Amino acid sequence: MINKLIEISLKNRITIIVIFVFIILWGVVSMKQTPVDVIPNIGDMQVIVYVDWPGRSPQDVENQVTYPLTTGLMGIPKVKDVRSSSSFGFALVNLIFEDGTD
Numbered sequence: 001m002i003n004k005l006i007e008i009s010l011k012n013r014i015t016i017i018v019i020f021v022f023i024i025l026w027g028v029v030s031m032k033q034t035p036v037d038v039i040p041n042i043g044d045m046q047v048i049v050y051v052d053w054p055g056r057s058p059q060d061v062e063n064q065v066t067y068p069l070t071t072g073l074m075g076i077p078k079v080k081d082v083r084s085s086s087s088f089g090f091a092l093v094n095l096i097f098e099d100g101t102d
Contacts, residue, residue: 044080045097049073054089062086069093 009016051065070084070093081096 044099045101047095047097049093049095051091051093052089053091056089058086058088061089061091066091066093 049069051061051069053061053065056064066084066086069091070082073079073093073095074082076095078098078101079095080098081094083094083096085092
């Protein structure tokens with residue numbers, strides 16, 4: 001059956017190309033006519049600061065990096081919340097800004 005299909009396709013190349021182009025155009029038209037629902041981003045504006053310090057304990061990262069960085073970033077205007085965490089060799093500081101902040 002597959003051999004017959006390949007044989008017919010090779011004998012009628014122009015027909016196969018026309019069918020292929022028709023299917024592509026039909027897909028493009030269908031895609032343009034499909035309605036799209038847009039969901040707004042209602043989350044808070046957030047910036048994540050990742051600090052890498054390989055080979056250090058969580059206590060060292062907390063004392064030398066996370067705490068000074070967190071206290072320094074608290075002074076930024078329109079910051080609603082600052083969250084931080086330390087682990088082996090890295091620290092994450094999340095800054096959450098008030099609504100309307102660029």
